[in-house]
Amino acid sequence: MxxxxxxxxxxxxxxxxxxxxxxxxxxxxxxxxxxxxxxxxxxxxxxxxxxxxxxxxxxxxxxxxxxxxxxxxxxxxxxxxxxxxxxxxxxxxxxxxxxxxxxxxxxxxxxxxxxxxxxxxxxxxxxxxxxxxxxxxxxxxxxxxxxxxxxxxxxxxxxxxxxxxxxxxxxxxxxxxxxxxxxxxxxxxxxxxxxxxxDHQEAPVLTKVTQEQVFTARREIMQLHLAETIEEYIVEIIETTRNPAQYDQELSSWIRWGSSPRGAIAIERAARATAWLAERDFVTPEDVQKVTSDALRHRILLNYEAEADGITTQQCIDQILINVPAP
Missing domain, CATH: 3.40.50.300 (P-loop containing nucleotide triphosphate hydrolases)
Structure with a gap:
């Protein structure tokens, strides 16, 4: 091993x-x-x-x-x-x-x-x-x-x-x-x-991960294969939050402010880590989709009309994933 x-x-x-x-x-x-x-x-x-x-x-x-x-x-x-x-x-x-x-x-x-x-x-x-x-x-x-x-x-x-x-x-x-x-x-x-x-019994002891193992894992994750099409997919998702009118008029009526570049970085890194934990050496569109909500939930601002209508950020993200075709 x-x-x-x-x-x-x-x-x-x-x-x-x-x-x-x-x-x-x-x-x-x-x-x-x-x-x-x-x-x-x-x-x-x-x-x-x-x-x-x-x-x-x-x-x-x-x-x-x-x-x-x-x-x-x-x-x-x-x-x-x-x-x-x-x-x-x-x-x-x-x-x-x-x-x-x-x-x-x-x-x-x-x-x-x-x-x-x-x-x-x-x-x-x-x-x-x-x-x-x-x-x-x-x-x-x-x-x-x-x-x-x-x-x-x-x-x-x-x-x-x-x-x-x-x-x-x-x-x-x-x-x-x-x-x-x-x-x-x-x-x-x-x-x-x-x-x-x-009964004064000690709690079960967890497996210990060393700091060196954390850094080794991070290095491996950054070296996973990320296809150009997956990279473009991530960028397209972020672009949809910034220019929603080009993709969907309904989205445009909801979003006041889109994601910063940190959103793309968060999606890419989290997708890489998801693939690594799944024991794969490449990233799939499903890995990207799994982490997009948590990576963008706090990076998209809705306008007042959307909030008044009860629209949630999660609805926006779901709509974005529908509008942006996966590779």
């Missing part, structure tokens, strides 16, 4: 183990792995109690990496994320104390509860992988992911994320309720966990 094959099988095994603990959310687990493999950031949106936070913590426990959870609140300050310069009287100089953003995996819990000045502190970190405090800049670790959650139900005490920040998330995933079968399995899992806790 080659080293590369071992690397891929380690990720697949970790995926199966996480699915045993995050019941009924296979799509969510896959998106977590895609984000890790694509060197991106992830925004999870869903009602309370759908295992968003648990899923991220479970993935982090399967990585040989530093993990830190930040609970976003309205009184949070930028320095609470980045760190700050602290004066040392004994030396008469300032020393930089690193903040939680200098960990490898960041769980930004309820990210939309913090005001704009805190959100702005994330912009540089998410895009440039560095922190600037005062006149000095500090690089973040080579393995750095922001995995954020937000609750779409409660509006009081929340702040809409700026479009520039939304665009920095590789994927925006909507988490739905589990079906009846999965709900029953969740009851059984929680009951077993409670019994294990009472």
């Amino acid at each position: 080659t080293t590369n094959k071992i690397c891929r099988e380690t990720f697949i095994r970790l995926s199966h183990e996480i699915e045993q603990q995050i019941v009924g959310q296979q799509a969510l687990v896959q998106r977590l792995l895609l984000t890790l493999l694509c060197d991106g950031h992830l925004l999870l949106e869903g009602a309370p109690g759908l295992a968003k936070t648990r899923a991220i913590k479970t993935l982090a426990s399967g990585l040989e990496a530093d993990f830190h959870r930040i609970q976003f609140t309205p009184d949070l300050l930028p320095a609470d994320l980045t760190g700050s310069d602290v004066f040392r009287p004994e030396t008469g100089s300032f020393t930089f104390n690193k903040g939680p953003l200098f960990h490898n995996v960041i769980l930004a819990d309820e990210i939309n509860r913090a005001p704009a000045k805190v959100q702005s502190a994330l912009l540089e970190a998410m895009e440039e992988r560095q922190i600037t405090v005062g006149a000095a800049s500090y690089p973040l670790p080579p393995l750095f992911l922001v995995m954020a959650t937000q609750n779409p139900i409660e509006q009081e005490g929340t702040y809409p994320l700026p479009e520039a920040q939304l665009d920095r998330f590789l994927l925006h995933v909507r988490v739905d309720y589990p079906d009846k079968n999965a709900s029953r399995k969740i009851l059984q899992l929680v009951r077993q966990e409670a019994l294990n806790s009472l």
Whole structure:
């Protein structure tokens, strides 16, 4: 068995183990792995109690990496994320104390509860992988992911994320309720966990993925074969969001603003990672279609008329995939 094959099988095994603990959310687990493999950031949106936070913590426990959870609140300050310069009287100089953003995996819990000045502190970190405090800049670790959650139900005490920040998330995933079968399995899992806790039994240990394996997987993913026709297909999808009138008049009446170039990058990388996890060395149109919704959901702005008529971004994306022929 080659080293590369071992690397891929380690990720697949970790995926199966996480699915045993995050019941009924296979799509969510896959998106977590895609984000890790694509060197991106992830925004999870869903009602309370759908295992968003648990899923991220479970993935982090399967990585040989530093993990830190930040609970976003309205009184949070930028320095609470980045760190700050602290004066040392004994030396008469300032020393930089690193903040939680200098960990490898960041769980930004309820990210939309913090005001704009805190959100702005994330912009540089998410895009440039560095922190600037005062006149000095500090690089973040080579393995750095922001995995954020937000609750779409409660509006009081929340702040809409700026479009520039939304665009920095590789994927925006909507988490739905589990079906009846999965709900029953969740009851059984929680009951077993409670019994294990009472009996002082340790939780099952996940397969550990090293940082070197993550970087090896990313390298393999970027080397997968991507046909020119698939590349053109991705570009055509993005072009449809920017010039919808050339493809569909109804789409044109819905879309106010289309996707940035990051949308095309997100689709390509996520499609590559999807193919890699499926143990293929080439990307198919189906790989592209599987990830397009999560890659574009937060990158398309609807106009006021469409919102008033109850049109959703998902309807736009579905219509785009109908209008753009697959190769």
